[in-house]
Amino acid sequence: MKPIINREMCIGCGMCENICPEVFKLNDGKSEVINLPDYTVFKEKIEQAKDSCPVQAIDIEE
Ligand code: SF4
Known part of the structure; x- marks a missing residue:
């Protein structure tokens, strides 16, 4: 996974x-x-950041 x-x-x-x-x-x-x-160790926090972004600017590439 990688955040974009x-x-x-x-x-x-x-x-x-x-x-x-x-x-x-x-x-x-x-x-x-x-x-x-490797981003997987931060997976939960990355997902939380994605969900919290007010303009949905964060995507996660699998
Ligand atoms: S708007 Fe930009 S700085 Fe704010 S949560 Fe979204 S990506 Fe992050």
Whole structure:
């Protein structure tokens, strides 16, 4: 699994970074996915971030 952010949709609210700072990081007012070899250890927090994003800008690639 790998999270993907639609940067055009992201409004930079910081919610995803608050929920899972190991994976999401704001950069220039938009969120980015930090490159990691394996995201599965953060699976639950990534799903929570996806569900909490106010503009549904986070997708999860299986
Ligand atoms: S929760 Fe959504 S809108 Fe907010 S910073 Fe993350 S991706 Fe952007």
